[in-house]
Amino acid sequence: MIEFILPNAWLIPFLPFLGFALIALFIHRWPKISAGVSIAFIGTAFIFSLLVASAVFSEPGGAVYEFTTRWLEMSGLKVDMGLLLDPLSAVMLIVVTSIATLVQIYSIGYMKEDPGFASYYAYQSLFAASMLGLVLSNNFGQMFVFWELVGICSYFLIGFWFGLPSAKNAAIKAFVTNRVGDFGFLLGILFLQIIFGTLAFSGLAEAVPEYTNMAVLVPVALLLFLGPMGKSAQFPLHVWLPDAMEGPTPVSALIHAATMVAAGVYLVARAFFIFSSVPEAMTVIAVIGGFTALFAATIALVQNDIKRILAYSTLSQLGYMMMAMGVGAMTAGMFHLTTHAFFKSLLFLGAGSVIHAMAGEQDIWKMGNLHKKMPVTTWTFIIGALALAGIPPLSGFWSKDEILLGAFASGHYGLYILGAFVAFLTAFYMFRLIFVAFFGSNKEGEHAHESPGVMTMPLIILAVAAVFVGFVNSPFMHHVFGEFINHPMGIQPHPSSMIMISSSLIAVAGIVLAWLIYQKQAISHLAIRERFKGIHQLLQNKYYMDEFYARMGQIFVYGAAQVMFWFDIHVINAFVDLLARFTGKSGDTLKYTEDGQVQNYALYMVAGALILVVVATMAAVSVIA
Amino acid sequence: MEHLITNLFLFFTNWLVSLGLPPVWADTALLIVKWTLIVIIIILNITILIWLERKVSGFFQERLGPNRLGPFGAFQTIADAIKLMTKEDIVPCAADKLIFKTAPMFFIVVSVLLYTVIPMGKDLQVIDMNVGVLFFISIGSLSTIAILMAGWGSNNKWSLMGAVRSVAQMVSYAIPLAFSLLGVVMITGSMNLQDIVEAQKNVWFIILQPIAFITYFIAATAELNRGPFDMPEAEQELTGGAYTEYTGMRWALFFLAEYTNLVAVSALMATVFLGGWQGPWLPSWLWIIIKTYGIILVFFWVKWTFPRIRMDHLMSFSWKFLVPVTLANILLTGAGIYFFQWIGWC
């Protein structure tokens, strides 16, 4: 079976694609069958991914299989396509297929009443296919194609309820914001092709470290990073992710928490050989990542919408991963990606379960006392939150700890402190959410009911994963994860108990503070809000980033339009007038040759050609003679 | 028996060369002899066929069919031929005379040309062309011009309408016709008809390409303007379509050409889908005749069983059903070939 699957790993993205095609073309009239087909195909892909992973991880250090075929060839251009199966892609395969499978199962319950049930599954399948294709790509060109496909699927799914103006606008916003990043990404890819003549990762991995012209490589690396910035929603391009929560909640769980937004991080890990040979780019990545982490965590403190809190939390965690990449802890970043995928999708699905139970209500202040009615959701949610907060021995603890350790060991003390502070904020806002929504005194939660088994089952599976996934890179298991997923240029420091203890304490402190404020009500959160009204306003409005963009757009576009208007009137228009006058005069004189007879024009044309022939012949004769 | 005809040909050329003729000229002479033979065979064959069709259709309709002249009415066709030959040759005064007179000749020439590439037995072929299938299709498409000439030259609105219908139908159905054969060509990897016959040594293409066989049969029925797709001639409404104004020998030429086309198409179908001249015990040239006659009988069966189809239904059936189906068949064939190569069966 393993011998079969390795050269046929293309089946992994192909199966969901087949599902998409089947649903979209033939069976969309039978929603239940559509869902079944979609789940069956992604489930098969999951099994195949496990087989691939078992083959890849069977050798120490991980085996690498690469399959390439020529897609098209002509003189001057050769385009390859291929599969790259190495530990990095194997891990991503498992993450993507497992979470996609669970989310699709979960969606049976969540989307039950939706009229677009079948097309929802078609989009889900297409998304899974593109994401898996992205993961398996062995060159930048192919990756870019799937990158864009993933983007378009995100657009479809965010705007799934396109009847709502907010969903429609959110979809457009996500797409447009991603375009900004993708444009830079594409430029970077083109530069790579021009400089190195190849886009294959293997070829570039050999060529890039030997290339010394930093004046070229730095901009190329930064351009490449623009892609992850857009897709992983890093600071200036982050604005789309919170709005993307307009989509169905399982979509948020799959795409905007676990997989697609992780594609940026995955790309940085995949192209680590490029970034790690450019220290300047590494610094930029680390700073942007760290800043995003802090920035988003602070916003998350004051949000009231359950999904938006999770969205900002996702932003913050993505920033964390980017920071890890930036400081060189590539292993830690990928590890955090993996664990985060599980507990964050768990949190989103839990939130979805709550929203489902509350008939669409998303404001945490209107919930409360949910733990009585929804025990499974509540406890799985708490497990996810604990994992996110970094409480040992849950998965988030191990990965977050590694990132902090990486920042500390590589000498980025500022980033270390920032990371620790963000960890504190994370624990705080997550438990603010839990205490308000699940244990709050509000009576609204009384009407809630536990979700059906098809929704709670994925929650339980994910909760188990959220507890145990972290162990793969813990000292108990001798850092198995890091043994496979690493890069010679990356750093892998030894674990330090000091950092472990301090980060756990920080997390506990956050939880305790949240408990004091929101459960015990020892400190009135309203009083705090009054005291720091300005800051609260600032955070509540997300640092006015959207308004800032709108304002900047207006200033620059309008200002530029003013300048151009003047230029147009006084320079171009004058020139055009001149041309027009000239044309008119010459037309007045020459119009008598244009008699509207096509054949006369043909005659002139042939006469011209004849003159050319005669002149050329005479020239040739004179040369010979 | 097997090499009877080839040996005769060989003897003929050797004799010519021994007379002192250059081999090239001898081959040319042989070519002329072959064509003459083909024309003779066609005429003989069609005499039989016309009798057969009348007899078969009679039985389908619980009649006796021709039964007066000769045993089972077998001489009826000959009597008809004599009648047609002695009839007055009428050319309508308003007709475009040159086109009117050329059309039947052009039609019959094109029909006879179809036999260039059909392998009528082992090593028995006028020209062994490496693009045989395509040649057959392209020559077949020329007969539209003859019908258009006939319709225009007659200067009669029924004729013109029949011709225009006929041409529209034939142009539309030429596409599924060609696409159906493409599946076979893809499997064989050659457009040479001998290669295609060789490739069916083990299994006939009717088994590998059942969809293509059916679509080809339908498209060929339409190409031949035969029932149930005989709208262009529809006697009841068009008084005979493009052939309305033709009488006597000219009309007989059209009739002859239609039957010539029928035999050619059936022979090609036998060659491409039914293993051609291959078969046990009997000599190869007999096998192809048997198979061809079998297919012709199916054509008769279809014609005398189904009612005529309306023109717009006919056109949309081609464009909206046959063309997509044949395209899907090509796709399927490609996927199948790839699959079998992948598992190593071919």
Added chain:
Amino acid sequence: MFNISAFSLYDAVFIVIAGVTLLAALGVVLLPNIIYSALSLILTFLGVAAIFFQLNSGFIGVIQILVYAGAISILILFAVMLLMNIEPGRTNLPTTRLKALFAGGGITAMFLTALIAAIGFTKWPQLQLITTDNSVEMLAEAMLGDYVIAFEAAAILLLASVIGAILIAKGVQEK
């Protein structure tokens, strides 16, 4: 130049085909009835196809018959029949403007002279006709290999022209 002993069957066939082709082509241009022009255009197409067969490129020859003689000529005949509103014998007259007629004729004569001169003065190496015809496989290789972009572009061109032709010929639906 003319050597009777070197004269072969091949040459005779060429001369016959070329003669028929040129006569038919002259017929296209000179016949006054456009139906006759169209029919002799078909004859020209068939003659050119025969030339291709003689050049051992059966595939191009067959394509020539299939596309030109089988399809394009039918289109032209249909169009001619649709657009006839005067008596047939006056449908394909040369232009009435003598100036244009003489200018066209003169330019054509000069062009032909230039071409003949160019062919005549070129020193042609002694080349042999390639008699093998494995061109179908090679054409397929070339078409789907080095020239695949051109092939795709041609496909798109055909699609666009089909749609365009249908839309243009259908005309605007007046509501």
Added chain:
Amino acid sequence: MIGLPHYLLLGAFLFSIGLFGVLTKRNAIAVLMSIELMLNAVNINFVAANKYVAVNDVTGQLLAIFVIVVAAAEIAVGLALIISIFRQRKTVELNDFNLLKW
């Protein structure tokens, strides 16, 4: 005896006949037909040159195929245009297509 120059000469004659037709015919369809003649002449040159010069190359024949494709597209659109004009002006005489005349 017959060689490449003869084929080229045939092409030249055919092209010139087509050119004459394009320049002097009145009927728009006749002009289109003359253009087809010119394209055929070009094809003869392509194929002949290919068959005489290039041993293991089919570029000439390939170009001929592309010419045929473009010719098919051209004739379809051209005839459609003529039909469209005919619908407006009730004529196919090129002399009467003078809407753009000054």
